[in-house]
Amino acid sequence: MKALKVLILVLFAGILIFAASDLPFRGDPDNLMHAEESITGTTVKGSYFIQNAYRDARTPNMVTVVLGDYRSIDTFGEQVVIYTAGLITLLVLRKTRRRRG
């Protein structure tokens, strides 16, 4: 059983390394994700964010604009997830004294 676990781990590591060997180099300006147009001819959304983030929200930190303005519903979902986690600890961990019978 232990040999099977090790075999599965090695297999997954091999798959991941094989997939990672095909990734583009980080910071290469010729990457597809840095291009202004995708291969299908449509505009890449990231280039719009980079060009217009300061004009739209007057904020130099582009990440904050994406997180708080363009994708604010996603951030709202994250906050609700954290809130739900807190409420679940309230339900699970709080020890209330309840007599049976």
Place this chain on the structure above:
Amino acid sequence: MRRQFHSPIVLLGARLLSPYIMVFGWYVIIHGHYSPGGGFQGGALLAASVLLIRVAGGRRIARLQIQEFATTPLAVIGVLIYFATGLVAMAMGGYFLDYGALPIPGMDPDWLRYTGILIIEVGIGLAVMAILVMIYDNMVKGEDYA
């Protein structure tokens, strides 16, 4: 049952550090527009400053700072600040969470978005701080900590 001990040195160090961590937390929240940071990170720092006093001083001293029953309403207020910002923007004729439609007079839509991001960051920070403190309180409840 664990032995209780009282250490003035640990308490003094925690009292010395805690206000500075809290100020740095607010700095990270407010300066999210200009430097790395934002609501989540700043909220974690605020929670760290509150939890430091709780770990070092125990329940009796922590009651002077933020009481245990106050954490859940604070979390609700934090979530409601975010949600109400989106709802007000929607009520004034924009989309949900479209800060350009917030009813603050004398501001252009771009500066309104700037303000809206700040408002929601404060809401996120408040909620994250309250929830981290709440998790600690619920985990410790029932144990005899000083």
